Amino acid sequence: SGHVHLPTPQNVTLLSKDFDMILTWSPGEGSPPNVTYTVRYESQDRRNKWKKVPHCKNILRTSCNLTCELPNFVKVRARVKAVSGQLQSLWVLSQFKEYHLDVELAPPVLHVNVEENSMHVSASFPLPNCVKSFSWMYDLNLWEAGSEDKVTSVLSVSTQKQYEGIFRKKTVTIDTTALRGNYCLSARSSFQSIDFKHSQFSQPVCVLLNHQG
Numbered sequence: 001s002g003h004v005h006l007p008t009p010q011n012v013t014l015l016s017k018d019f020d021m022i023l024t025w026s027p028g029e030g031s032p033p034n035v036t037y038t039v040r041y042e043s044q045d046r047r048n049k050w051k052k053v054p055h056c057k058n059i060l061r062t063s064c065n066l067t068c069e070l071p072n073f074v075k076v077r078a079r080v081k082a083v084s085g086q087l088q089s090l091w092v093l094s095q096f097k098e099y100h101l102d103v104e105l106a107p108p109v110l111h112v113n114v115e116e117n118s119m120h121v122s123a124s125f126p127l128p129n130c131v132k133s134f135s136w137m138y139d140l141n142l143w144e145a146g147s148e149d150k151v152t153s154v155l156s157v158s159t160q161k162q163y164e165g166i167f168r169k170k171t172v173t174i175d176t177t178a179l180r181g182n183y184c185l186s187a188r189s190s191f192q193s194i195d196f197k198h199s200q201f202s203q204p205v206c207v208l209l210n211h212q213g
Contacts (some may be wrong), residue, residue, distance in 0.1 A: 004087060008028050008124060009081070010025065012024075012078075014078055016097070019105065020065055023078045027062065027071055033040065035062075035083065037056070037059055037081065038056065038065040038083060039057075040052055040076055043076050044074060066078060069164065076098070077096045079092060098186040099131075103197075105136075107125035108189055109202065110140075110187055113133065117175065119209070120174075121172045136190070138189055144179075176209045177210075180211045182209075185209075186202050188202065
């Protein structure tokens with residue numbers, strides 16, 4: 001058409017990480033140093049109705065967090081173009097993704113409060129504000145430190161207890177009367193979409209119980 005275009009953004013990907021849905025890309029080869037980027041998205045059920053993303057217009061960074069922009073239960077895709085002065089690149093499209101189906105969960109952060117014969121455990125999640133209403137749950141493991149086989153995962157520990165499907169707003173109280181020594185806890189997030197999704201297990205939190213002396 002005779003128009004000069006900027007190099008197009010490369011590796012345009014809609015990816016999920018730790019409850020967020022993020023569009024990422026890299027600068028096109030030979031891009032000028034002052035290039036900025038603009039992002040839009042469309043739903044699969046409303047094709048060619050590209051919505052603007054106000055916080056991702058003329059940005060210098062090469063990512064855009066779309067989590068709280070996206071409609072629920074609908075596949076979406078995004079596109080990005082480079083802009084420099086009067087010049088623009090062509091739009092580059094990502095693949096379609098759907099938040100509930102494709103979101104990658106983050107492990108919960110455990111809060112442990114030890115009392116004389118009991119231990120209270122709760123979990124908090126690094127959730128964006130827009131998804132606070134979801135029924136995330138967590139699975140909790142408890143085992144005696146040193147009893148786990150370092151090669152196998154904590155899931156196969158015979159001395160552990162598992163507490164599955166605990167809703168995230170609930171505090172779990174564990175009777176520690178019979179427990180002596182150093183015990184560790186670890187948890188993962190879980191969520192029922194079409195099937196169950198799980199996060200990785202959190203880093204273990206270890207506590208000394210009923211220590212004499």
